[in-house]
Amino acid sequence: MALVGFEDALSVLTAGEVLGLPTETVYGLAARIDREEALHKIFQTKQRPFFDPLIVHLSESMNPKDFTIEWPEVYQRLAQEFWPGPLTLIALKKQSVSDLITAGLPRVGLRMPSHPVALKLISALGVPVAAPSANMFGKTSPTKAIHVEEEFMGKVSVIDGGSSEVGLESSVVGLSADNTLEILRPGIISRSQLEKVCSPLGIKVFSGTSQAAPGQLKTHYQPNAPVVLDLKSKSLSMSQTKEFEERLKIKNKSWKELYLNDNPTLAARELYSQLRDLSNSSENSAIWIPLDPRLKDKPEWEMIFNRLERAASFIFS
Ligand code: TXA
Ligand code: MG
Numbered sequence: 001m002a003l004v005g006f007e008d009a010l011s012v013l014t015a016g017e018v019l020g021l022p023t024e025t026v027y028g029l030a031a032r033i034d035r036e037e038a039l040h041k042i043f044q045t046k047q048r049p050f051f052d053p054l055i056v057h058l059s060e061s062m063n064p065k066d067f068t069i070e071w072p073e074v075y076q077r078l079a080q081e082f083w084p085g086p087l088t089l090i091a092l093k094k095q096s097v098s099d100l101i102t103a104g105l106p107r108v109g110l111r112m113p114s115h116p117v118a119l120k121l122i123s124a125l126g127v128p129v130a131a132p133s134a135n136m137f138g139k140t141s142p143t144k145a146i147h148v149e150e151e152f153m154g155k156v157s158v159i160d161g162g163s164s165e166v167g168l169e170s171s172v173v174g175l176s177a178d179n180t181l182e183i184l185r186p187g188i189i190s191r192s193q194l195e196k197v198c199s200p201l202g203i204k205v206f207s208g209t210s211q212a213a214p215g216q217l218k219t220h221y222q223p224n225a226p227v228v229l230d231l232k233s234k235s236l237s238m239s240q241t242k243e244f245e246e247r248l249k250i251k252n253k254s255w256k257e258l259y260l261n262d263n264p265t266l267a268a269r270e271l272y273s274q275l276r277d278l279s280n281s282s283e284n285s286a287i288w289i290p291l292d293p294r295l296k297d298k299p300e301w302e303m304i305f306n307r308l309e310r311a312a313s314f315i316f317s
Contacts, residue, residue: 002154003145006121009159013125018045020134020148021121022161023113025086025170025187026141026272027148028057028131029156039100039130045156048137053103054130055088055170058112059122064089067097067108067128072175077197084114086166087189090174101130111170117161133169134158140223140311143167143272167269168303175203183207186303188268207302220310221272225279226250226286229312231293244286248313253286260291264300271304275311293317 002020004012012019013030016038021030029046031038033056043050058064064079065071068091075089093101093108102108113119122129133141134148134156142148145160171187173194181198183191186207194205228244230236241255256278261267278287289308295301309315 002149002152002156002158004157004159006117006159009121009157010124012157013121013129016041018042018156019121019129020142020145020152020156020158021118021129021131022145022159022164023057023115023118023131024164025113025166025168026143026164027134027145027158027161028118028129029134029148030057030129030131032125032127033098033101033130034127036098036100039098042130042132043100045152046132046135046137048132050100051103052132052137053105053109054101054132055109055111055172056097056101056128057118057122057131058110058128059119060084060112061123062112062128064091064110067094067110068092069094074175074181074198074201074203077201078173078194079112081197082189082193083112084119085112085189086114086170086187087111088170088172088185090172090184107174109172115161115164117159121159138220138222140221140272140275141169142276143269147273147276163269163273165269167272168307171303176206180204180206186306188265188303190299190302192299218310221307222311222313223275223279223287225256226253226313227275227308227311228286228288229308229315230288230290231315231317233316234290236288236290241286241288244288244314244316248286250286252284254282254284256281256285256287258287258289260289260304264298264304267304271307 070092088111143164171189172185
């Protein structure tokens with residue numbers, strides 16, 4: 001049985017095993033940060049390469065300064081405003097933080113999730129957990145306990161915390177040497193929300209990821225069925241599916257149409273679950289997603305474009 005209750009979940013983490021953990025963004029594959037072998041299990045289970053750093057998750061009584069050698073004023077304010085919540089802050093790590101977590105980089109990503117089950121478990125464990133999204137490397141992140149069970153074929157213990165409310169991974173930000181805050185991965189905490197905290201301190205917010213975060217590969221978040229992101233057409237014709245199939249070197253797919261919700265918050269919440277359901281709906285499916293390219297200029301759609309552009313096998317524009 002992969003689904004476990006609170007006490008068993010705590011025993012799993014205590015014993016240095018990995019656990020499917022609900023968070024408000026997506027489900028994580030968690031392990032305690034103070035045991036190398038537990039961290040190794042994350043990489044083994046996900047088949048994740050070691051160059052992709054992990055995010056450390058804290059509970060409310062934990063202090064980010066215990067894990068970092070520098071915690072700038074702006075981080076203090078950002079944490080005050082957005083923690084617990086979907087914001088990851090990248091800061092210079094203490095030596096005691098394993099290099100496995102940071103992929104050998106000097107900085108570590110920290111966040112305090114707002115999901116009550118995650119907070120309670122980390123607090124009871126007494127040690128932060130490292131948790132990447134609980135999916136095989138490069139695949140779509142899970143937003144329900146059942147997704148995690150299916151992803152690892154029942155081999156990983158999962159605690160059910162319902163559907164993730166945000167539905168996409170946290171915003172990842174880092175203060176650069178020239179005192180600007182860089183958005184390394186856009187999320188539901190938008191640029192303008194960050195600016196409200198940063199501007200009074202004279203700190204500019206830079207999005208557009210001059211240098212993408214490590215692990216932010218060109219292809220990522222990919223469901224099992226190929227995805228076409230269509231920025232040109234509003235409906236799908238037979239001749240068009242033929243063209244897409246030729247381009248993608250695939251044949252006779254059963255094409256599923258995915259129309260995103262007009263509200264970006266709801267679109268984000270549903271997206272990964274919809275991609276999973278459609279890829280699993282028939283063995284030979286392909287997914288077509290039409291999207292108005294003008295939305296790309298709207299800040300609240302940035303996170304959705306960011307994920308879809310990586311999930312897509314082909315972008316029709
Ligand atoms: O919402 C989330 O952030 C979820 C939940 C489980 O908390 N976690 C998540 O983890 O999305 P993961 O491993 O799938 O993505 C972590 C990404 C890395 O691929 C990298 O892009 C960025 O966060 N990251 C983590 N540590 C970093 C570091 N030290 N420097 C730069 N980027 C970092
Ligand atoms: Mg991930």
